Amino acid sequence: MTEVLAVAVITVLAVVAPGADxxxxxxxxxxxxxxxGLLAAAGVAAGVxxxxxxxxxxxxxxxxxxxxxxxxxxxxxxxxxxxxxxxTFRTRTEVTVDLDEGNGLTPLAALRTGxxxxxxNPKTTLFVVSTFAQVVSPATPALQQVGYGLFMSLTHLLWxxxxxxxxxxxxxxxxxxxxxxxxxxxxxxVLAGLGVSLAFAxxx
Numbered sequence: 638m639t640e641v642l643a644v645a646v647i648t649v650l651a652v653v654a655p656g657a658d659x660x661x662x663x664x665x666x667x668x669x670x671x672x673x674g675l676l677a678a679a680g681v682a683a684g685v686x687x688x689x690x691x692x693x694x695x696x697x698x699x700x701x702x703x704x705x706x707x708x709x710x711x712x713x714x715x716x717x718x719x720x721x722x723x724x725t726f727r728t729r730t731e732v733t734v735d736l737d738e739g740n741g742l743t744p745l746a747a748l749r750t751g752x753x754x755x756x757x758n759p760k761t762t763l764f765v766v767s768t769f770a771q772v773v774s775p776a777t778p779a780l781q782q783v784g785y786g787l788f789m790s791l792t793h794l795l796w797x798x799x800x801x802x803x804x805x806x807x808x809x810x811x812x813x814x815x816x817x818x819x820x821x822x823x824x825x826x827v828l829a830g831l832g833v834s835l836a837f838a839x840x841x
Contacts, residue, residue: 640772640773640774640777643772644768644772644773644785644788644789645788647764647768647772648768648788648789648792649792651764652792652793652796653796656758656760656831657718657754657755657758657760657828657831658681658751658754658755658758658761658793658797659797659800660824660827660828660831661677661681661721661750661751661754661828662674662677662678662681662751662797662800662801662804663800663804663824664725664824664828665677665742665747665750665751665801666800666801666802666803666804666805666810667804667805667809667810667820669742669747670805670810671801671802671805672744672747673742673747673805674747674797674800674801674802674804674805675798675801675802676744676747676748676751677747677748677750677751677754677797677801678751678793678794678797678798678800678801679748679751679794680747680748680749680750680751680752680753680754680755681751681752681754681755681793681794681797682790682791682793682794682797683748683751683752683755683790684751684752684753684754684755684756684758684761685755685761685765685786685789685790685793686786686787686790687756688755688756688761688762688764688765688766689765689785689786689789689790690786692765692766692769693769693779693782693783693786697762697765697766697769698766698770700762700766701762701763701766701767701770707759707762710757710759710762711759711836712836713757715832715833715836716832716836717753717754717757717832718754718757718758718828718829718831718832719828719829719832719833719836720832721750721754721828722824722825722826722827722828722829722830722831722832723825723829724825725821725824725825725828726821726822726825726826726829727825751797755793765786765789768785768789769782769785773785
C-alpha cells in the first residue's frame with residue numbers, strides 16, 4: 638500500500654507542477670479552442686505511455702545511466718521547445734474569438750503537439766524512470782506496474798483536460814485573446830526558456 642501511495646503522490650505533484658506540457662496546452666486552448674486543448678492533453682497522456690513502456694522494457698534505465706543517450710534526448714527536447722517558443726513569440730497575426738471547429742489546428746496536429754512536447758521532455762523521462770527505479774519494487778507484479786503507468790497517463794489526461802477546459806472557456810478565452818500579443822511573447826519566452834534550461838541542465 639505504501640508503494641501505491643508513493644506512486645500516486647509523486648505522480649500528482651509532478652503533473653500539477655507547471656512546465657512545458659502546461660504551457661503547450663494553455664497555448665492551444667486559448668488560441669484554437671477547447672477541442673485543440675483537449676487533444677493536446679490526450680497527446681501528453683499518450684506521450685507518458687511511451688515513457689512508461691520503454692522504462693518497463695529497461696531502456697529508460699539505460700538512458701538514465703548513459704550520459705550520451707540522455708544528452709541526445711535532452712537536446713532533441715530542448716530544440717523542439719525552443720522552436721515552438723520562438724514561433725509563438727514571433728506570431729504577428731491575431732486569432733479572432735471563434736469557437737468554430739473548422740478553425741485552428743487539425744485534430745492530428747493538436748494531438749501531435751501535445752505528444753511531442755511530452756515525449757521529447759527529458760524531465761518526464763527522469764520522472765517516470767526514477768519513480769519505477771526508486772519507488773516500484775522489482776518484485777512488484779508486471780500487471781501492477783502497468784497499472785501504475787496507466788495511472789500516470791490518466792492523471793496527465795485529467796489534469797490537462799481541466800486546464801484545457803478552463804483556458805478555452807468563452808470568457809477566459811476572450812480575455813486572453815484580447816491580450817494575445819503579450820501572451821504569445823510570454824508563453825513563447827517560457828517555452829524557449831524551458832528549452833534552453835533543459836539544454837544546459839546537468840545530464841544527471
